[in-house]
Amino acid sequence: MDKVNFLFVGVGGQGTLTASDIAAQVGIDVGLDAKKSEVHGFAQRGGVVESHVRWAPQVGSPTAEKGTVDYLISFELLEAARWVDWLRPGGTVIVNTQQIAPMSVTVGDKTYPAPAPILEALAGRAGRVVTLDGLALATEAGTARAVNTVILGALSALLDTPAGVWEEAIVRRVPPKYTDVNRVAFQLGRAAVG
C-alpha cells in the first residue's frame, strides 16, 4: 500500500473536509508523503463538496485523475453516484446512506433516484461497496455530530494501517470533552465493515 488515492465527497456542512484533513494526516503519520486538496466554493450554501487525499512515497499533484480513485468516501447517497466515475474500476466505495434532497428536486422537476438503482450504479463500477447509516451509528455513540468519525472508522478497517494511528489523529482534532464519544464512534464505524 504505497500509493492510495482517496476522494471524499458530500454536501456542505457534513464534515467532509475535516474527515479528509484527518486522512491526510494519517498518511503522514504512517510515514508516507500526503497531500489534500479541496473545492468548497459554495460549501456553506448546501453545494457539493469534494476533497482529494493522496498518499504515496512522494506525491506530486494534490488531486487524483478521474478513474484512478481507490477509495470513494461519500457522506451522502446521491453524491456517491455523482462521483462514481472517478473511481478506479474495482475500487472501493464507502457510502453514508443519508439522503439530502438538492434544490433541483425540491424546487425543480428532478427526482431523487431510489436507493436501489444508486447502489446498483455503484456496484457496476466498484469492487466493493460498503454502506452504512452514519447518523444512526453516531447517535448510538452519543452525538449526531460524529458521523465523520464513524465513516473514518469504516475506512480504517479497509486499509492496511494501524487503527490506533487513525484514532489518535481523530482525537487530536476534536475538543477534549468529545474524545470518548469519538472513540466509540470510530469503533462502531470499524465494526460496520463486515
Added chain:
Amino acid sequence: MKQLLSGNEAIALGAWEAGVRYASAYPGTPSTEILEALAQYAGIVAEWASNEKVALDAAAGAAFGGARALAAMKHVGVNVAADSLMSLSYTGVRGGFVLVSADDPGAFSSQNEQDNRHYARFGKFPCLEPSDSEEARQFTRLAFDLSEQFECPVMLRSTTRLSHSKSPVDVTMPEGARELEPLPPFERRPDRYVIIPAIARRRHPEIEQRLLDVAAWGETAPVNRIEWGDRSVGIVTCGMAYQYARELFPGYSILKIGLVHPLPLQMIRDFAAQVDRLVIAEELDPIIEEQVRAMGIDCIGKDVFPLVGEFTLANVRAAALKAGLPVAAPDVAEVEAEPPALDVPPRPPALCPGCPHRAFFFTISRWQNKAIFSGDIGCYSMGVLPPFEAMDMLVSMGASIGMAHGVKQAGAQETPIAIIGDSTFFHSGLAPLANAVYNQSEIVVAVLDNRITAMTGGQEHPGTGITLQGAEGQRIEIAPIARAMGIEHVWEVDAWNLKAVRDTLRKAMEVKGGPSVVVVKGACVFTPYFQRRPVAAVDTEKCIACGSCFRVGCPAILKSDEIYATNGKHKSRIDPLLCTGCTVCMQVCPTQAIYQTGGE
C-alpha cells in the same frame, strides 16, 4: 517538525517568520485564509480593509515607514488596487512589501480567470510563484528579502489549487526568524515617495534597470532550478503545473521557474539548447511561452496545452499524448468515463434556510416587467438562480449602483433596482451612490445588510464594527450615510417581513428626482445576531399543493409524499432539522397551512 498546512497557512507562516509587522486584506476566495491565519500570530497588526486598494495603500504606507508589510487579495482584487500598485513600482519601498495575489484558474468562485502574472510584467516588478506549501512559506520569506534588496514591491502569486491544498511544511522555526527591533524614525524620501511627474520621469529608467538587475539575480538564484534527466524532452514550468509535469514526465528534464517575472532568459536558452524538444507547461496565459518564442526558440506550448481553465493531470496528459510526448501511463488502465447509469440531479447552491435575502428576492422576482435588476457580488448573487431569476446584470463588486444609474440615464422605462450587500457597499458602493445623487438618477438602491461578509465565509467589515483581531469599535450604519449624502427617501426594513419589504420597495420605486435607498436589515444565519425561532411545519389538512412555498427557494421545504387529490401534486413538508423558523414561507402560504410549532 512536519505539519500539513494549506498554501494560505504557509504564506502566513512565511510572512510571520519574515518579520511582517503589518498586513491588510479584503476577503476574497481563494485568498481569505491568509489574513485569518496571520491574525493568530503575536506581534502582528492584521486587518480587514474596506477594499483591496485600501489594503494595498495601508501596506505601502507601512513599508514607506520601514516595516515589512503584506497585502493579500484575490486576483480581481488586484484590479481594484492596481492604480496604486502601478505607481508603487515607481516609488519603490523601504521595508519589504509583498502583495499576495491568489488567482483562480477554473473560476471556482470568481467572475473571471485573469492571469495576474501579467501585472508583474505590466508594473515591472518581480513575481514569485510557489508549487506547494513548503515553497509557499519559503518564497514568502524570499519575497520580503527581494523587496528590500531591490527596493520594489514583490508579488507572490498563488492559485486556488495551491491556496486550498495541504502539503507537509517544516514548521521548525529557522534561526534568526522573527526578531524585531522597534521601527526606526520615519525617514523622509520625497525624491522617491512623492511621485510627481518630474520624479516619475527620473524614476522610470531606474525601474527598467532594476528589472534587469532582478533578472540577472534570477539567472543563478536557487528559486529557478533544473532537474536534469532524460534530455529528449525538456519541460519549462512553474506553479502547480510543475506538479503535473513532474508526475506525468518522470525521468525527463525540467526547468522549474520560481521567479516568473522577470524570467531567467539565459537559463532558459541554455536549457533549450540541451534538450531535443522544449515544452512549456504553464496554466492560463502563454506568458513564458511568448517570451521564449520572442528569443527565436521553438517550443510546444499553448498549441497543445489548455489555454482555458485549470490544469489537471487528465487534461495535461491528454494534451501531451496528442503532441506525441512520452507521457507516463495512468496508474490504471485508461477508462473512458462511462455515462452514469442514472440521472443524477444537480445540486446547485441555494440561500440558506432563514437567509435574510429570501423575502427580498421573492418580492422582486414578481416585478420582471417593471424593474431592471442590477446585481452585485455576494450570497445575493444567487438571486439569479431559480426560483427567483431576478438579476439582469452583474459585473464586479460595487458595479450595481453605477450600472443602474447608467441604464436609467440612457432612458430605461423600467425602474432599475441596484442590489448590493453591506460589505460590498463599504467596498465600492459609496462613490457610485454619490454619483447617483449628484446626477439625480431615479434608481432604487437596495442594500442587503446582513451584518457580515457572508459569501467568503463570514468576515467582519466596517458595518459590523468588529476588527479582524477582535477589537470592537465603531459600527457604521448605512441609512445615515445615505441621508448625509442628501438622499431624502431612505428606509430601513425588517428582512423577514415580506409585506414591509414589498410596501417599502414599492414606495421607493415611486420616488422622483433622484435615488432612493432601502436598507434591508437582517443578520445572516451564521452570525451570532441571527435569532432562531420555533420551526415551521405544514398542516397537511390545509395544504392545497399550490407550490407557493417552493417559490421562496428554501432548502428546508421539501416535497411531501402526500398528494393533493384535486391537482395531483405533492403537498409540502418542512425538514425540522433545517428550518430556522424565519416565517417567510408562512407569509406566502395562501391557506395559512404553515404554522410555527411549539418550539421544541
